[in-house]
Amino acid sequence: xxxxxxxxxxxxxxxxxxxxxxxxxxxxxxxxxxxxxxxxxxxxxxxxxxxxxxxxxxxxxxxxxxxxxxxxxxxxxxxxxxxxxxxxxxxxxxxxxxxxxxxxxxxxxxxxxxxx
Amino acid sequence: xxxxxxxxxxxxxxxxxxxxxxxxxxxxxxxxxxxxxxxxxxxxxxxxxxxxxxxxxxxxxxxxxxxxxxxxxxxxxxxxxxxxxxxxxxxxxxxxxxxxxxxxxxxxxxxxx
Numbered sequence: 248x249x250x251x252x253x254x255x256x257x258x259x260x261x262x263x264x265x266x267x268x269x270x271x272x273x274x275x276x277x278x279x280x281x282x283x284x285x286x287x288x289x290x291x292x293x294x295x296x297x298x299x300x301x302x303x304x305x306x307x308x309x310x311x312x313x314x315x316x317x318x319x320x321x322x323x324x325x326x327x328x329x330x331x332x333x334x335x336x337x338x339x340x341x342x343x344x345x346x347x348x349x350x351x352x353x354x355x356x357x358x359x360x361x362x363x
Numbered sequence: 364x365x366x367x368x369x370x371x372x373x374x375x376x377x378x379x380x381x382x383x384x385x386x387x388x389x390x391x392x393x394x395x396x397x398x399x400x401x402x403x404x405x406x407x408x409x410x411x412x413x414x415x416x417x418x419x420x421x422x423x424x425x426x427x428x429x430x431x432x433x434x435x436x437x438x439x440x441x442x443x444x445x446x447x448x449x450x451x452x453x454x455x456x457x458x459x460x461x462x463x464x465x466x467x468x469x470x471x472x473x474x475x476x
Contacts, residue, residue: 251406280463290453290466303463338406340464352464354399354407 249273251355253339259361260329268324268358272341279322280342280352281314285335293337296322329362336360365390365456369467377475378446384439384470386428386454394456396437397464398428401451410452413437424448449474 252271260266272279281293292306296316307313311329316322326333336359340352366389376382388394398410411422418430428439437454451471455464 282464282466289468290455290464292463292465295463306463340407351409351412353409356406 251339251341251353253355253358255358257359261363262331263328265327266329268337270322270339270355273353276341276343278342279316280340281324282338283335284338331362334360334362365394365458365465367454367456367465367467369454369470371470373471375473375475376444379443381442382444384452386437386467388435388456390456392458394458396430397455398439399453399455444474446474446476448472
């Protein structure tokens with residue numbers, strides 16, 4: 248059984264460019280989360296998808312950040328006009344509503360984004 | 364809103380010694396509590412969780428934590444640490460089932476031989 252898969256594992260981009268980060272959650276997991284881990288800010292929540300409900304976008308730091316989840320599975324986090332302060336590790340997690348594993352968020356290995 | 368405080372940014376300890384990593388939280392509603400571990404260059408792995416019931420929770424790798432509602436704490440303990448326990452440990456809370464996690468700033472546990 249595959250875990251949460253994120254791609255690319257590393258991304259180097261130039262300031263002002265757009266980037267897309269991909270997350271493949273564990274099959275059947277209804278909830279998907281994006282977090283950001285940076286030296287200055289620690290681990291921050293970004294956005295949360297639960298089934299067909301409207302996503303919780305309360306953690307997105309600016310309107311340059313957006314995310315979508317297609318077909319209730321794969322998610323893409325897009326950062327437009329990247330800035331150097333966007334450099335961080337972007338983590339994706341998924342969880343199930345099943346009785347055995349509910350409340351447990353399984354994390355991917357992350358995408359390390361470096362903005363030059 | 365919820366918040367989590369991990370008072371110690373670094374905890375150095377010798378191998379086979381006991382360790383306690385402290386975590387305090389603030390919330391106006393009931394929360395679920397978690398400890399995650401992050402080994403170097405790896406993702407986050409769940410150590411243990413408290414949802415309800417017994418306040419003493421046992422997790423993987425010999426770790427345990429005790430929920431203390433009156434002190435709003437969820438300290439992580441291990442009676443005898445190993446070199447392999449060297450990692451970053453994060454305490455986290457969530458408001459209800461499958462909600463977002465609010466993390467503390469992390470505690471780096473460094474185990475020396």
